[in-house]
Amino acid sequence: MSSLVISGGRVIDPANSLDAIADVLILDGKIAAVTRRDAGFAPLDVPHGIPVIEATGRIVCPGFIDPHVSLREPGFEEDECTATGTAAALAGGFTTIAAQSDTYPVVDHRAAAEFIRLQADRARNCRVYPLGAVTKESKGEELAEIGQLVQGGAVGFSDAKRPVANAEVMRRALEYTRMFNRPILHFAMVPELSDGGVMHEGFEATRLGFRGIPAAAQDIMTGRDIALAELTGGRIHLMCVTTMDSVERIRKAKSLGISVTADVTPHHLLLTDEVMRSFETMYKCNPPLRSQEHVDALIAGLQDGTLSAISSDHQPLALEKKQVDMDTAPFGICGIETLLPVCIRALIEPGHLTWLQLIARLTTGPAAILSVNHGTLSVGQPADVTVIDPAKTWTVRAHEFYSRSRNTPFEGAKFTGKVVTTIVDGEIRFQNNRQPIPD
Amino acid sequence: MLLSEIPVSGPWGERHLLGLEHLSADQLKTVLDLAKYYDTITNGGSQRLDVLNGLVVANLFFENSTRTRTSFSLAARRLGADTVDFTASSSSLSKGETFIDTAQTIEAMGVDLVVCRHRTPGSPHLLARNLKAGVLNAGDGTHEHPTQGLLDIYTILKQRGQIAGLTVALVGDIRHSRVARSNIHGLKALGARVIVCGPATLIPSDITRLGVEVAYNLDEILPEVDCVNLLRVQFERQRGAFFPSISEYAHLFGMNGDRIRRARKNLLVLAPGPINRGVELTPEVADGPNSLILNQVTNGLLIRMACLTLLAQERRHDQEAN
Numbered sequence: 001m002s003s004l005v006i007s008g009g010r011v012i013d014p015a016n017s018l019d020a021i022a023d024v025l026i027l028d029g030k031i032a033a034v035t036r037r038d039a040g041f042a043p044l045d046v047p048h049g050i051p052v053i054e055a056t057g058r059i060v061c062p063g064f065i066d067p068h069v070s071l072r073e074p075g076f077e078e079d080e081c082t083a084t085g086t087a088a089a090l091a092g093g094f095t096t097i098a099a100q101s102d103t104y105p106v107v108d109h110r111a112a113a114e115f116i117r118l119q120a121d122r123a124r125n126c127r128v129y130p131l132g133a134v135t136k137e138s139k140g141e142e143l144a145e146i147g148q149l150v151q152g153g154a155v156g157f158s159d160a161k162r163p164v165a166n167a168e169v170m171r172r173a174l175e176y177t178r179m180f181n182r183p184i185l186h187f188a189m190v191p192e193l194s195d196g197g198v199m200h201e202g203f204e205a206t207r208l209g210f211r212g213i214p215a216a217a218q219d220i221m222t223g224r225d226i227a228l229a230e231l232t233g234g235r236i237h238l239m240c241v242t243t244m245d246s247v248e249r250i251r252k253a254k255s256l257g258i259s260v261t262a263d264v265t266p267h268h269l270l271l272t273d274e275v276m277r278s279f280e281t282m283y284k285c286n287p288p289l290r291s292q293e294h295v296d297a298l299i300a301g302l303q304d305g306t307l308s309a310i311s312s313d314h315q316p317l318a319l320e321k322k323q324v325d326m327d328t329a330p331f332g333i334c335g336i337e338t339l340l341p342v343c344i345r346a347l348i349e350p351g352h353l354t355w356l357q358l359i360a361r362l363t364t365g366p367a368a369i370l371s372v373n374h375g376t377l378s379v380g381q382p383a384d385v386t387v388i389d390p391a392k393t394w395t396v397r398a399h400e401f402y403s404r405s406r407n408t409p410f411e412g413a414k415f416t417g418k419v420v421t422t423i424v425d426g427e428i429r430f431q432n433n434r435q436p437i438p439d
Numbered sequence: 440m441l442l443s444e445i446p447v448s449g450p451w452g453e454r455h456l457l458g459l460e461h462l463s464a465d466q467l468k469t470v471l472d473l474a475k476y477y478d479t480i481t482n483g484g485s486q487r488l489d490v491l492n493g494l495v496v497a498n499l500f501f502e503n504s505t506r507t508r509t510s511f512s513l514a515a516r517r518l519g520a521d522t523v524d525f526t527a528s529s530s531s532l533s534k535g536e537t538f539i540d541t542a543q544t545i546e547a548m549g550v551d552l553v554v555c556r557h558r559t560p561g562s563p564h565l566l567a568r569n570l571k572a573g574v575l576n577a578g579d580g581t582h583e584h585p586t587q588g589l590l591d592i593y594t595i596l597k598q599r600g601q602i603a604g605l606t607v608a609l610v611g612d613i614r615h616s617r618v619a620r621s622n623i624h625g626l627k628a629l630g631a632r633v634i635v636c637g638p639a640t641l642i643p644s645d646i647t648r649l650g651v652e653v654a655y656n657l658d659e660i661l662p663e664v665d666c667v668n669l670l671r672v673q674f675e676r677q678r679g680a681f682f683p684s685i686s687e688y689a690h691l692f693g694m695n696g697d698r699i700r701r702a703r704k705n706l707l708v709l710a711p712g713p714i715n716r717g718v719e720l721t722p723e724v725a726d727g728p729n730s731l732i733l734n735q736v737t738n739g740l741l742i743r744m745a746c747l748t749l750l751a752q753e754r755r756h757d758q759e760a761n
Contacts, residue, residue, distance in 0.1 A: 201644060202644055202645055203644070203645035203648045205643070205644075206643040206644055206645050206646055206648075206649075207460070207620070207648075207649060208560050208561070208582055209560040209579070209580050209581035209582030209583070209617060209620060210560055210580075210581075210582075211581075212643075212644070279560065279561025279562075279564045279565060323538060323539045324538050325538055325557060325558075325559035325561065325562045325565065326559050326560060326561050326562075327558065327559040327580070328559065
């Protein structure tokens with residue numbers, strides 16, 4: 001049971017600096033061997049009767065890890081629930097996700113964290129680790145019961161899209177979470193500068209008449225967070241970095257040994273604020289899509305590892321919520337199922353990142369942020385594996401999403417590269433329909 | 440007189456009028472020429488025509504407006520169209536009905552043209568994407584107000600005979616002004632020099648990329664300008680205070696008798712209204728010889744008649760093609 005051979009694929013395992021044609025043997029849900037086919041390596045001795053997945057021409061890599069996904073359950077089941085959100089994650093190649101605390105009620109107490117895990121167990125799709133709230137009801141005032149949340153399974157702490165605006169509260173949160181060696185995943189944004197804004201502040205916002213969110217709103221808070229991480233020795237992780245100056249501040253802080261990490265989303269790498277000319281609410285996200293010089297800085301940050309993870313920042317929203325005017329429409333993009341092809345378009349096709357680098361930002365990078373023991377094909381590890389057809393061209397059709405929501409800006413877009421198989425604990429949990437599923 | 444008999448001097452080809460940004464100089468001239476034609480044959484808009492007989496124009500106002508709505512209603516009726524007013528507060532949308540539902544409800548009533556005002560930029564564009572009816576933007580948040588831009592330009596044109604070569608200063612709250620953006624696009628397309636002047640907090644970033652100059656000192660630029668357009672301070676759109684006091688604003692940017700005397704003798708003074716007397720301009724200026732404020736109102740009727748006619752012709756072509 002739960003034994004497989006994945007045969008002849010291009011195996012990319014950043015944790016072991018491997019990028020070679022190889023066979024992967026899975027026995028009893030664990031990685032048993034990764035055997036290169038190059039000259040000089042002994043061929044894999046496949047035990048009799050184990051099903052074989054033929055992966056010639058495919059990329060075989062550790063299952064992806066997303067450090068912050070909004071599953072919307074409980075409280076917002078019209079958008080998503082654990083079962084649909086984790087099914088969408090599998091279709092996107094993710095075997096592990098951290099679930100955001102922005103449910104209703106907020107995950108600010110142990111029972112709420114336990115519920116997330118219970119629903120994930122029932123869904124039996126990908127692994128789900130809860131994120132606990134930093135503050136009670138994510139109001140930014142009093143610390144949540146962080147210690148008990150850790151006992152309930154929380155791997156990190158986040159008030160989702162609500163910045164902890166009070167510097168003293170953030171200082172205490174960083175000191176307190178240090179006891180448990182857990183990171184705070186912060187949405188760095190100065191609320192006074194971003195309130196009421198719907199898009200990046202700049203020429204495009206000026207001509208369109210929209211209230212802007214200046215890059216400085218993120219830069220200032222990024223600077224504050226880094227200073228507090230240095231002061232307290234706590235671990236800060238900055239979610240959804242979108243600006244040139246923030247990348248530079250994080251780069252410098254890392255070089256000084258401050259415990260800061262950061263991620264970026266695929267849409268901020270592929271799109272700029274010019275798309276807002278269409279007045280299409282599907283492009284409305286927070287932080288907003290920035291201008292090209294910021295996009296270039298984000299790509300440079302991914303190249304040198306300043307940004308060590310890519311997150312879908314999955315924000316599913318029921319269609320009717322988006323079918324309103326731009327000011328009324330909520331922020332957010334349903335992104336976990338399109339993450340890989342968008343990354344290929346933004347990073348691989350132009351030659352900005354190698355496949356090994358991209359897979360690292362989706363596996364070892366986020367694993368280190370969350371301190372979870374996944375994201376490698378090392379022998380003995382639980383067999384979480386994603387198989388990609390890098391040449392498959394396809395068109396995004398939101399109605400085919402496994403997610404309950406359809407709010408994608410990429411409807412109708414043609415991409416190259418698709419996840420074909422996703423394996424958790426040696427079990428095939430997702431199989432693209434065009435592939436026969438082995439027994 | 441039939442719709443097809445109305446003389447159209449140049450290119451048009453637009454099903455909707457959503458803004459002036461994407462219109463060519465020739466298209467703008469087509470509207471201005473038609474407004475002039477209506478000016479002549481209706482004696483300044485005072486006589487009725489029947490060119491839009493049988494057409495239904497819906498006024499869809501999600502934001503309070505008396506002046507613009509009345510002007511559009513009157514323009515439609517002067518041309519013989521039926522009008523319906525659909526006044527929905529923006530809050531009713533947030534209570535449940537989506538914008539698309541509202542649009543489709545309007546469509547189902549069999550309207551030909553929809554005049555839309557909304558507090559959010561792009562709302563008429565959303566309507567245009569979801570309706571077969573022609574959509575006329577009567578102001579979308581702080582984005583555009585094309586008929587106001589056209590009527591301002593028409594008012595200047597009527598006084599000076601041409602736009603190219605003139606210097607026009609837009610004074611005041613540029614950040615929150617849809618009138619400013621429509622004026623900028625229209626005036627630049629027709630060859631005017633445009634200066635925006637106001638408190639730095641009310642001049643949005645990168646506005647110079649629209650081809651305008653920025654000034655903070657009204658007294659310095661006044662001797663160079665042929666026309667000032669005094670934009671209303673949009674207290675209702677501002678979040679918090681953008682300048683220290685109304686009296687300081689009036690002191691620095693208000694048009695008063697002293698400034699009129701130091702300006703060019705035949706300076707044209709426009710104000711889109713409703714005006715805040717004592718803020719953007721003093722009563723002495725508002726009621727003085729340089730003021731064209733009431734001419735603007737009359738010209739607004741003519742411009743809206745012209746726009747409705749052009750969109751109605753386009754819709755007729757569409758219907759005949761199908």
